Amino acid sequence: MKNITLLIAILFSISIQAQDKPSFSSMEVNHIRVVTPGLFSQNKSIYLHLDSLKEMGYAFPLPGGKVISAYGARKGHSGADIKTCAKDTVRCAFDGVVRMSKPYSAYGNVVVVRHANGLETIYSHNSQNLVHSGDIVKAGQPIGLTGRTGRATTEHLHFETRINGQHFNPNIIFNLKDGTLRKGTIKCTKNGNGIIVKQNQDNNRIAQNKK
Numbered sequence: 001m002k003n004i005t006l007l008i009a010i011l012f013s014i015s016i017q018a019q020d021k022p023s024f025s026s027m028e029v030n031h032i033r034v035v036t037p038g039l040f041s042q043n044k045s046i047y048l049h050l051d052s053l054k055e056m057g058y059a060f061p062l063p064g065g066k067v068i069s070a071y072g073a074r075k076g077h078s079g080a081d082i083k084t085c086a087k088d089t090v091r092c093a094f095d096g097v098v099r100m101s102k103p104y105s106a107y108g109n110v111v112v113v114r115h116a117n118g119l120e121t122i123y124s125h126n127s128q129n130l131v132h133s134g135d136i137v138k139a140g141q142p143i144g145l146t147g148r149t150g151r152a153t154t155e156h157l158h159f160e161t162r163i164n165g166q167h168f169n170p171n172i173i174f175n176l177k178d179g180t181l182r183k184g185t186i187k188c189t190k191n192g193n194g195i196i197v198k199q200n201q202d203n204n205r206i207a208q209n210k211k
C-alpha cells in the first residue's frame with residue numbers, strides 16, 4: 001500500500017513537471033538558428049523599419065488570437081503562445097521565403113520564414129504545415145493549421161521573431177494585445193555573440209516631439 005502511494009506521488013509530480021516545462025531546450029532553440037551572412041559587417045547596429053514593412057503588407061499570424069504565455073514568461077520561452085481554436089489558419093506575417101517546413105523535436109510541425117533584413121518568423125506546433133521549404137510566401141498567406149504537435153499541452157501557435165538567428169520578443173514588432181503592427185523603427189545592435197533588439201529611442205523622441 002505504501003509503495004502504491006509513493007508511486008502515485010511520483011507519477012503526480014512527473015505530470016506536474018511536464019505541464020510546467022513546455023519550453024524548448026537550448027539545443028532545440030539553437031537548431032532553428034541561422035545567421036544572415038554579412039548582416040553586421042558594415043555596422044554594429046541595423047534598423048528594421050516597421051512602416052516600410054507595413055506598406056508591403058503584414059498580417060497578424062493568428063487573427064483574433066489571445067496570448068496565453070508571453071515571451072520569456074517561462075525559462076527559455078523563445079516566443080509568444082497565441083491561442084484561438086484547433087486547426088485555425090496560421091498566416092504568414094510578412095512577404096518572404098520559407099526556409100524550413102518540417103517536424104522538428106519539441107517544436108512539432110514548424111515553419112520558418114525569412115523576410116527582408118534577416119528578420120525571420122517561426123510558427124510552431126502546427127497540426128499541419130501548408131507550405132514547403134523554398135516556397136515564396138506573401139503576407140497573410142495561410143501557411144499552417146494550429147495544433148499541438150511537439151511539446152505542447154494545448155492547441156496553440158508558438159510564434160517567434162528572430163534577427164540573425166536570435167529570438168526576441170515578438171511584442172516589439174506586433175502589439176500582441178490587438179494584433180496591430182507597431183510603428184517606427186527597431187534597432188538591432190550586435191553585442192558579443194548576441195544581439196540587443198529594441199524600439200529605437202531616437203525614433204520615439206521624434207514621435208513625441210511631433211505630438
Ligand SMILES: [Zn+2]
Pocket residue numbers: 069077078079080081157158159
Ligand atoms: Zn511557446
